[in-house]
Amino acid sequence: MSEEKKTPEQKAPLLDVNGEPMHWLVRPTTIKLLWIGGIALLAFVTWLGTTVHPHATFGIEGTLGFYSWYGFATCVAMVIFAKLLGLGLSKKDTYYDK
Amino acid sequence: MTSDFLISPSFILIFGAFLLPVVSGWARSALVLALPLITLGAIWQVGDGVQMTVQFLDYELELVDGSNLSRLFATIFAIMAFAGGLFALNQKRVIELSAAFAYAGSAIGVVLAGDIITVFMYWELMAIGSTMVVWSGRTPQAGRAAMRYALVHLFGGVVLLVGVIAYIQDTGSIDFTLMGANSFATWMILIGFLINTGAPPLSAWLPDAYPEASWSGTVFLSAFTTKTAVYVLLVGFAGEQILIWIGVYMIFYGIVYALLENDMRRILSYSIINQVGFMVVGAGIGTEMAINGAASHAFTHIIYKALLLMSAGSVMYMTGGKRKCTDLGGLFQSMPLTTIAGIIGALAISSFPWTSGFVSKSMTNQAAYDTEMMVVWLCLMAASAGVFLHAGIKFPWFVFFQKDSGLRPKDPPWNMKAAMILFSFLCIWLGVQPGPLYALLPFPTDYEPYTSAHVYEMLQLLLYAGLAFFVLLPLMKRKLTITLDFDWLYRKLAVDSAASIAVTISKLLGGCVWLRDNLVNAVIDLASHHHNPKGILARTTPAGVMMFWVVVVLFAYLVLYLFV
Numbered sequence: 001m002s003e004e005k006k007t008p009e010q011k012a013p014l015l016d017v018n019g020e021p022m023h024w025l026v027r028p029t030t031i032k033l034l035w036i037g038g039i040a041l042l043a044f045v046t047w048l049g050t051t052v053h054p055h056a057t058f059g060i061e062g063t064l065g066f067y068s069w070y071g072f073a074t075c076v077a078m079v080i081f082a083k084l085l086g087l088g089l090s091k092k093d094t095y096y097d098k
Numbered sequence: 099m100t101s102d103f104l105i106s107p108s109f110i111l112i113f114g115a116f117l118l119p120v121v122s123g124w125a126r127s128a129l130v131l132a133l134p135l136i137t138l139g140a141i142w143q144v145g146d147g148v149q150m151t152v153q154f155l156d157y158e159l160e161l162v163d164g165s166n167l168s169r170l171f172a173t174i175f176a177i178m179a180f181a182g183g184l185f186a187l188n189q190k191r192v193i194e195l196s197a198a199f200a201y202a203g204s205a206i207g208v209v210l211a212g213d214i215i216t217v218f219m220y221w222e223l224m225a226i227g228s229t230m231v232v233w234s235g236r237t238p239q240a241g242r243a244a245m246r247y248a249l250v251h252l253f254g255g256v257v258l259l260v261g262v263i264a265y266i267q268d269t270g271s272i273d274f275t276l277m278g279a280n281s282f283a284t285w286m287i288l289i290g291f292l293i294n295t296g297a298p299p300l301s302a303w304l305p306d307a308y309p310e311a312s313w314s315g316t317v318f319l320s321a322f323t324t325k326t327a328v329y330v331l332l333v334g335f336a337g338e339q340i341l342i343w344i345g346v347y348m349i350f351y352g353i354v355y356a357l358l359e360n361d362m363r364r365i366l367s368y369s370i371i372n373q374v375g376f377m378v379v380g381a382g383i384g385t386e387m388a389i390n391g392a393a394s395h396a397f398t399h400i401i402y403k404a405l406l407l408m409s410a411g412s413v414m415y416m417t418g419g420k421r422k423c424t425d426l427g428g429l430f431q432s433m434p435l436t437t438i439a440g441i442i443g444a445l446a447i448s449s450f451p452w453t454s455g456f457v458s459k460s461m462t463n464q465a466a467y468d469t470e471m472m473v474v475w476l477c478l479m480a481a482s483a484g485v486f487l488h489a490g491i492k493f494p495w496f497v498f499f500q501k502d503s504g505l506r507p508k509d510p511p512w513n514m515k516a517a518m519i520l521f522s523f524l525c526i527w528l529g530v531q532p533g534p535l536y537a538l539l540p541f542p543t544d545y546e547p548y549t550s551a552h553v554y555e556m557l558q559l560l561l562y563a564g565l566a567f568f569v570l571l572p573l574m575k576r577k578l579t580i581t582l583d584f585d586w587l588y589r590k591l592a593v594d595s596a597a598s599i600a601v602t603i604s605k606l607l608g609g610c611v612w613l614r615d616n617l618v619n620a621v622i623d624l625a626s627h628h629h630n631p632k633g634i635l636a637r638t639t640p641a642g643v644m645m646f647w648v649v650v651v652l653f654a655y656l657v658l659y660l661f662v
């Protein structure tokens with residue numbers, strides 16, 4: 001019985017905010033696939049980075065997957081710094097209109 | 099006056115700008131497209147060295163002085179005027195187009211100028227033209243922003259003028275050449291130039307003013323002021339160490355403020371400061387590679403930033419002026435061309451391989467690497483990732499994707515699409531075929547951007563920045579906020595202080611009025627008390643009363659006489 005009830009819900013087209021069928025690019029299944037593909041791509045480019053051996057002028061550059069971890073870590077740091085700055089400096093966007 | 103030209107290339111746009119209001123319809127459209135192309139043709143006729151002089155007071159001004167660097171900047175300014183004009187053909191306010199063309203012509207005048215007086219005169223013309231473009235937004239906010247913009251730039255102009263006069267006094271020369279910050283005069287000139295780059299502490303003029311212009315005006319504004327400032331830094335102050343750290347500050351300032359911003363055009367405005375920061379670092383490093391990097395970056399940046407602002411302008415144009423990320427989203431479904439143009443611009447600004455940013459900005463990174471400036475190089479690499487974070491993903495994500503706003507505007511009219519297609523093509527073509535751009539650079543270069551190592555490095559850096567964006571997406575949720583900046587000092591503190599002083603003075607004056615009124619009233623009351631018809635000094639009294647008091651006085655006299 002329960003399976004029979006679920007079937008029509010599963011087959012019903014997903015709708016967007018306008019009540020139209022949802023664009024294929026924003027369906028949950030597509031987004032899941034994009035995440036899987038994205039993670040595979042990340043692993044691939046990190047591996048690619050290990051296949052070349054440029055002369056490292058700076059020591060830090062020779063660490064494993066330097067450009068991968070450095071790109072990720074510095075972006076996390078910038079976002080957190082921005083959020084902390086925002087705690088003190090963010091105001092409503094009508095602040096200067098008063 | 100000596101000249102190999104009939105007129106300076108800059109005059110074509112400046113005087114042509116005044117023709118635009120007197121024609122209409124197709125003739126105006128034809129003029130809008132033809133003037134920049136004629137200017138471009140004239141620029142390519144400019145040879146090396148002084149080409150045109152004119153006598154002014156005791157000085158011989160060099161209106162046209164050609165070099166690889168000046169031709170490179172003048173070329174991209176003319177291309178920008180063409181594409182901007184094409185994009186703005188539907189703009190009803192002809193004054194905006196006229197101002198934009200005069201502004202573009204003045205920018206070309208700066209980069210072709212051979213002496214510091216000519217630089218200054220065109221510099222001020224640029225300030226007037228750009229102020230008019232902001233003001234042409236024709237909203238109360240645009241009017242106020244234009245006034246603040248004008249004040250900052252006129253202040254910068256005064257500082258520059260002080261420097262120019264002092265420099266001429268010191269050296270007796272008006273030649274605009276490498277000067278270095280080594281005296282009061284050159285420091286003033288450097289500060290005047292830096293104000294136009296958006297350097298601290300006055301960076302806020304840019305994100306304050308540019309987004310308030312019209313959907314087409316901001317496209318023009320993004321190109322000229324900051325890039326002429328980069329040009330004059332490259333000519334006058336290449337190798338000035340302090341510029342490296344000013345540039346690094348600008349790079350991270352742009353990223354952090356853009357991350358906090360909700361207005362899509364303010365995001366892109368902060369991003370201009372970020373990108374110009376790279377160029378200022380290049381000017382500071384000052385090697386041939388760095389100068390080539392800064393110059394080529396300025397060239398490509400004008401194209402992809404204009405493309406990004408064209409896509410943002412198209413969204414504004416088609417949604418009736420919406421520009422906040424909180425109001426937008428899901429537009430890729432109905433604006434495919436605008437979305438693709440925005441994504442190409444976003445990839446180019448992020449230096450993604452096979453785009454124009456990759457072959458230009460990387461040269462500045464390489465210059466820091468070659469000169470073994472590790473801290474600077476690490477900052478530039480972090481910033482390269484940060485560009486992808488704040489402009490490469492954030493702008494297209496919040497405008498064209500993210501939550502569905504339900505808005506379904508169509509792509510804009512043909513001319514706006516054509517301008518976006520042209521610049522999208524240039525972003526990719528220059529990325530794939532950098533040779534023609536490299537041939538225009540100030541110094542010969544054998545820089546090879548497409549090595550396996552470089553491509554893999556950049557892909558890692560950018561894709562992991564993308565991962566950071568999506569992992570941290572909950573922290574990026576947009577709110578209806580702005581972030582306070584140094585402009586708070588003159589937009590809030592100064593205004594509130596002035597209001598407070600006005601109230602205090604008003605109260606003081608009010609107190610004086612109260613005192614005055616009460617003093618006068620007291621005198622009047624006193625006089626009235628004694629002199630009113632019933633007052634003791636003015637009332638009429640019957641004769642019997644007088645007799646009574648005479649009897650009292652006589653009686654008192656009798657008493658005193660008898661007993662004293």
